[in-house]
């Protein structure tokens with residue numbers, strides 16, 4: 156016979172703290188979802204009213220665009236920034252609570268990437284572009300198109316954002332392996348300090364060398380979650396002031 160009351164007490168304590176942690180987690184998710192939603196609604200109203208004032212000004216004053224245009228552009232861009240932040244926070248909350256589902260269908264990744272590049276680079280004031288190369292024979296891959304679009308959108312936008320005034324980024328899509336398709340997003344920008352690379356996929360983490368480049372530190376967390384939902388992987392090779400290469404592998 157053995158007295159196990161101490162062991163049982165310890166097990167009960169662990170269970171209690173686990174329950175408490177889960178409760179706090181749920182409370183946090185609900186709070187984040189509620190506040191993000193509460194921010195988004197007034198932002199939409201503000202945007203509609205700014206657009207309305209802009210429209211009314213332009214119809215009553217022919218020179219309105221030259222006089223006030225830059226103020227409206229600035230307001231709209233800041234509204235856009237906060238809206239994106241709120242959308243990302245809401246999306247992460249949905250991912251964490253398992254509410255984002257994956258719906259795979261045969262996807263032409265070459266077309267998806269070409270369209271994404273065009274969407275991001277079309278009409279850019281700095282005229283920068285992204286070069287794109289396909290290795291091997293393009294074939295449809297089972298992915299969730301919307302999730303993959305977000306993955307590419309984040310990685311391409313980052314490649315441009317963190318490599319201002321350097322050579323244009325490159326993307327290489329490779330069908331060479333039989334078991335996975337590989338997408339490399341290469342830029343020649345500021346790079347990421349080696350010690351910080353392991354933290355990059357954590358929410359709100361931003362490397363110390365970003366200086367005044369705007370961002371929230373949420374994009375890569377979303378990217379990683381979406382890649383993992385596909386059973387894939389994401390790796391990074393980077394050198395400060397030389398550039399970064401993100402390597403995404405999606406199983407075939």
Ligand code: ADP
Pocket residue numbers: 309313314317342344345346347355360361362363365369370371372373374375376398399
């Ligand atoms: P954000 O760009 O909004 O800050 P992300 O989650 O997309 O958030 O990226 C997290 C951090 O990773 C960035 O703040 C930056 O420090 C670093 N990072 C991501 N992509 C690159 C890149 N291509 N070059 C250099 N640093 C990068």
